[in-house]
Amino acid sequence: MSTQNHQPVNTPVSSDRASTVKDTMNGPSQRAHEIAHQNRESRTATDSEMTENTVLVKIPRAMNDKLTDLINFLGLATDDLIHASIQSIISYAQQKQIEIRQIGGYPQEKIPDSDHFTQPVELSGNVVEELKQQDLLSDVSECAFLGIEFLYLRLIELNKIG
Numbered sequence: 001m002s003t004q005n006h007q008p009v010n011t012p013v014s015s016d017r018a019s020t021v022k023d024t025m026n027g028p029s030q031r032a033h034e035i036a037h038q039n040r041e042s043r044t045a046t047d048s049e050m051t052e053n054t055v056l057v058k059i060p061r062a063m064n065d066k067l068t069d070l071i072n073f074l075g076l077a078t079d080d081l082i083h084a085s086i087q088s089i090i091s092y093a094q095q096k097q098i099e100i101r102q103i104g105g106y107p108q109e110k111i112p113d114s115d116h117f118t119q120p121v122e123l124s125g126n127v128v129e130e131l132k133q134q135d136l137l138s139d140v141s142e143c144a145f146l147g148i149e150f151l152y153l154r155l156i157e158l159n160k161i162g
Contacts, residue, residue: 035084053123057082058116058141059148066152073155079121086140087145092129092150099134104147107142117149 030086059067071081093100100106121144123131131137 002141008045035087053125053128054120055123055137055140056118057111057121057144058111058118059144060111060116062115063145063148064117064149066156069156070151078119080146080149081151082119082121083123083127085151086121086131086143087127087147087148088151089143090127100136100143100146103146103150106146110139111141111145 036150067078067081070085071078074081074084076084089100089103093103095104121140123140128137129142131140136143
C-alpha cells in the first residue's frame with residue numbers, strides 16, 4: 001500500500017477571480033470573505049507584530065479533503081481559513097460562555113508529529129490574546145482542528161442539497 005505525499009492546499013485568488021467570486025457570494029460565504037479581508041488588514045501592522053503573532057499550525061493530512069472543501073466553499077487561502085476556524089471556535093465558546101477545551105470534539109491528545117502538514121498562520125491580536133487567556137496558545141493546532149471540524153459541519157455537512 002503506497003502512501004501519497006499530500007501537500008497543504010493553498011488556493012490563492014487572483015484579483016480578477018476575486019471580484020467574480022465576491023459577486024457570486026452571498027450569506028455565510030460573503031461574511032467569511034469580509035471577515036478574512038478584515039483580519040488580513042488587521043494583521044498587516046508592523047514586521048515585529050507579524051513575527052510575534054505567527055504560529056505554526058499542524059493539520060492532520062486526514063483533514064485535507066475537508067480543508068479543500070472549505071477553501072473552495074469560502075474562497076479563502078489556507079492560512080485565512082485556519083485563522084477563521086480558530087476565530088469561529090473562540091466566538092462559539094464566548095457565545096456559549098464556556099472554555100474552548102469544553103467544546104465537544106476538542107482533541108484530548110496533541111496532534112502527533114507525524115502524518116500532518118504545517119501551515120504558518122498570522123493570527124490577529126485579539127485571537128492571540130484570547131488563546132493566551134485560555135492558556136491555549138501552545139494548543140493552537142488543536143484549536144484549528146476543532147475549528148475546521150466546526151466549520152465543515154455547519155457549512156458543508158448541514159447544507160447538503162439533495
